[in-house]
Amino acid sequence: MAEIVLDKVTKRYPDGALAVSDMDIEIADGEFVILVGPSGCGKSTALNMIAGLEDISSGELRIDGQRANEKAPKDRDIAMVFQSYALYPHMSVRENMAFPLRLAKVDDATVKQKVEEAAEILDLTQHLDRRPSNLSGGQRQRVAMGRAIVRSPKAFLMDEPLSNLDAKLRGQMRTSVSKLQKQLGTTTVYVTHDQTEAMTLGDRVVVLRGGIVQQIGSPQFLYDHPANLFVAGFIGSPSMNFVPATLEEGVLKSPLGTITLTDRVRRLAEAADAPREVVAGIRPEHFEDAALVEETHRASGATFTAPVDVLESMGAEKYAYFTVEEELATTAELQELAADAGATDVPGGGSTIVTRLSASSEAREGQQLQVWFDADRIQLFDPSSGRNLTYSG
Amino acid sequence: MAVTTGRKARWALIDVVVVVYALFPVLWIASLSFKTKETLADGNFIPREWTLQNYADIFATNEFIRPLINSLGIATIATLIAVVLGMMAAYAIARLDFPGKKALIGVSLLIAMFPQISLVTPLFNIESALGLFDTWPGLILPYITFALPLAIYTLSAFFREIPWELEKAAKMDGATPGQAFWRVIAPLAAPGVFTTAILVFIFCWNDFVFAISLTSTEASRTVPAALSFFTGTSQFEDPTGTISAAAVVITVPIVLFVLFFQRRIVAGLTSGAVKG
Numbered sequence: 312m313a314e315i316v317l318d319k320v321t322k323r324y325p326d327g328a329l330a331v332s333d334m335d336i337e338i339a340d341g342e343f344v345i346l347v348g349p350s351g352c353g354k355s356t357a358l359n360m361i362a363g364l365e366d367i368s369s370g371e372l373r374i375d376g377q378r379a380n381e382k383a384p385k386d387r388d389i390a391m392v393f394q395s396y397a398l399y400p401h402m403s404v405r406e407n408m409a410f411p412l413r414l415a416k417v418d419d420a421t422v423k424q425k426v427e428e429a430a431e432i433l434d435l436t437q438h439l440d441r442r443p444s445n446l447s448g449g450q451r452q453r454v455a456m457g458r459a460i461v462r463s464p465k466a467f468l469m470d471e472p473l474s475n476l477d478a479k480l481r482g483q484m485r486t487s488v489s490k491l492q493k494q495l496g497t498t499t500v501y502v503t504h505d506q507t508e509a510m511t512l513g514d515r516v517v518v519l520r521g522g523i524v525q526q527i528g529s530p531q532f533l534y535d536h537p538a539n540l541f542v543a544g545f546i547g548s549p550s551m552n553f554v555p556a557t558l559e560e561g562v563l564k565s566p567l568g569t570i571t572l573t574d575r576v577r578r579l580a581e582a583a584d585a586p587r588e589v590v591a592g593i594r595p596e597h598f599e600d601a602a603l604v605e606e607t608h609r610a611s612g613a614t615f616t617a618p619v620d621v622l623e624s625m626g627a628e629k630y631a632y633f634t635v636e637e638e639l640a641t642t643a644e645l646q647e648l649a650a651d652a653g654a655t656d657v658p659g660g661g662s663t664i665v666t667r668l669s670a671s672s673e674a675r676e677g678q679q680l681q682v683w684f685d686a687d688r689i690q691l692f693d694p695s696s697g698r699n700l701t702y703s704g
Numbered sequence: 705m706a707v708t709t710g711r712k713a714r715w716a717l718i719d720v721v722v723v724v725y726a727l728f729p730v731l732w733i734a735s736l737s738f739k740t741k742e743t744l745a746d747g748n749f750i751p752r753e754w755t756l757q758n759y760a761d762i763f764a765t766n767e768f769i770r771p772l773i774n775s776l777g778i779a780t781i782a783t784l785i786a787v788v789l790g791m792m793a794a795y796a797i798a799r800l801d802f803p804g805k806k807a808l809i810g811v812s813l814l815i816a817m818f819p820q821i822s823l824v825t826p827l828f829n830i831e832s833a834l835g836l837f838d839t840w841p842g843l844i845l846p847y848i849t850f851a852l853p854l855a856i857y858t859l860s861a862f863f864r865e866i867p868w869e870l871e872k873a874a875k876m877d878g879a880t881p882g883q884a885f886w887r888v889i890a891p892l893a894a895p896g897v898f899t900t901a902i903l904v905f906i907f908c909w910n911d912f913v914f915a916i917s918l919t920s921t922e923a924s925r926t927v928p929a930a931l932s933f934f935t936g937t938s939q940f941e942d943p944t945g946t947i948s949a950a951a952v953v954i955t956v957p958i959v960l961f962v963l964f965f966q967r968r969i970v971a972g973l974t975s976g977a978v979k980g
């Protein structure tokens with residue numbers, strides 16, 4: 312068990328690429344921390360620096376209060392699960408899992424007992440004498456986990472451990488990883504580019520962009536109070552809708568209509584010295600079919616009417632997609648998010664608003680629908696810096 | 705069905721032609737080695753009179769046994785040293801970025817392309833001056849030089865195929881760099897090491913140019929060179945039978961070597977290391 316502190320940790324690769332800059336994270340003993348961000352944002356680099364596989368260019372890494380920058384990986388007592396699993400192909404499952412114990416010169420009886428215990432936990436007992444090449448993806452993944460847990464290390468590091476599994480298996484393994492971590496109570500740093508994994512697994516989530524920490528907090532906190540446009544767009548699925556708007560005297564003019572801000576939002580925006588031109592963000596789940604909103608409640612929000620482009624019925628809810636005439640807000644952050652999601656710009660201007668409606672909504676594709684949204688859940692962002700103007704953390 | 709049978713027949717025919725073409729000289733020599741002196745030149749492929757006398761003769765004299773010992777010793781030592789040095793160099797080339805890496809690759813390529821015959825005279829002079837002429841080291845040293853590029857190339861191709869992450873995983877599991885190399889990387893590179901060892905061994909074993917020019921007595925003369933000095937038991941005897949027998953004897957170890965390690969060479973040991 313260990314407490315891991317990154318104090319202004321920076322990594323500059325020999326070719327000059329700045330992969331991680333001034334990273335400050337304090338990971339408490341037994342905590343499950345997720346590093347999340349789009350591909351290439353420096354997650355693996357950060358993890359490898361904690362592991363000792365990459366040198367730290369500047370700053371300090373402390374494990375249990377002791378400087379660990381210069382320690383060799385083997386002296387850090389940290390186990391790692393790799394994206395590719397990195398199982399030793401010339402060894403059986405048993406030998407793979409026993410390898411760390413053998414290196415630590417543990418006696419044969421203890422090795423056998425520990426390997427069998429771990430195999431029991433991970434449901435690998437009947438595969439112990441097989442070779443990794445004969446196992447399925449999920450089984451290999453469990454062997455990699457087994458190799459990490461046998462020697463009860465101070466901490467686990469996992470680099471996208473589930474990304475090579477198919478969607479269904481990934482869901483199952485996500486639950487088991489979470490259970491396993493709770494059961495063992497070992498400090499864990501988990502890297503993923505998948506915001507769903509980040510939201511469901513971690514005690515705390517660190518959002519990274521371009522090697523810079525954007526925000527650190529519990530999944531719910533990041534969802535409710537994103538510090539900037541990037542975090543707001545990255546956390547949550549489907550992601551937040553962003554529209555350009557002008558703010559004047561507490562009234563917001565946007566492609567979704569003219570909205571009178573609630574007192575709470577207005578005060579926050581004033582305190583943050585909001586500029587005239589802003590980006591307004593609303594999550595899909597804060598929309599509702601206006602017909603289903605009670606009269607008394609309606610006043611606290613605003614409505615707009617538009618034809619439904621596409622309607623997806625998920626059973627428990629419905630997703631309705633609308634097109635707004637104006638270009639949606641574009642900033643560097645949003646472009647990066649869009650690029651990461653694999654989206655390409657839709658030609659001909661106008662963009663899509665995603666809304667989540669109750670299953671009982673009578674919305675039809677191609678027909679006009681009046682949609683209500685909660686004005687109190689609107690978040691405003693500074694288009695130049697991306698800062699959240701309604702942040703109340 | 706008809707198509708596949710026709711195809712099979714065609715391939716079988718091509719295979720037979722290739723194998724016969726490649727093996728015919730070898731089989732002819734084998735056949736000669738079993739013939740008696742009287743039937744040696746009768747032109748029959750299958751000996752009419754079988755004899756093992758040629759084999760008995762070559763093993764009865766120091767003319768063959770001593771060179772055989774030289775060949776075995778020199779080729780084995782040169783192979784061992786070349787493979788160990790080659791492993792280190794190849795590992796460095798495949799894994800590390802160090803100043804002068806390109807130069808190292810370039811120079812080893814240069815050596816591999818250098819015509820050996822052009823070095824015979826200078827080597828002779830150098831070795832005479834150093835007292836290495838007609839000694840084991842006198843052959844081992846040039847063999848290592850010319851085998852190293854081959855070893856480095858073959859081995860670095862194998863090292864490059866071993867996933868980098870396995871070594872990182874070993875480090876995380878508590879291995880020192882040495883342990884990671886010997887317990888994870890080396891076993892995975894084993895097929896490459898064996899392949900390289902065989903190639904280098906064959907190179908040393910078959911060499912004639914250095915063997916004939918850098919030796920003068922049985923102290924270090926290897927079999928290919930010694931064969932050219934065969935005279936038969938008496939001066940007036942035709943040594944064809946004994947030369948053939950000797951040729952068979954020095955070919956057999958190579959064939960056995962390759963057959964023995966074939967499985968290891970071919971085995972795709974690295975499969976299953978990463979997702980796949």
Ligand SMILES: Nc1ncnc2c1ncn2[C@@H]1O[C@H](COP(=O)(O)OP(=O)(O)O)[C@@H](O)[C@H]1O
Nearest residue numbers: 324326328330349350351352353354355356357
């Ligand atoms: N060995 C390296 N040399 C130079 N640049 C590197 C190296 N490894 C990664 N990078 C760069 O550092 C940045 C972060 O990489 P990485 O940590 O692998 O990102 P992630 O794991 O978040 O996808 C990327 O821009 C990448 O190109």
Ligand SMILES: [Mg+2]
Nearest residue numbers: 354355356470
């Ligand atoms: Mg990565």
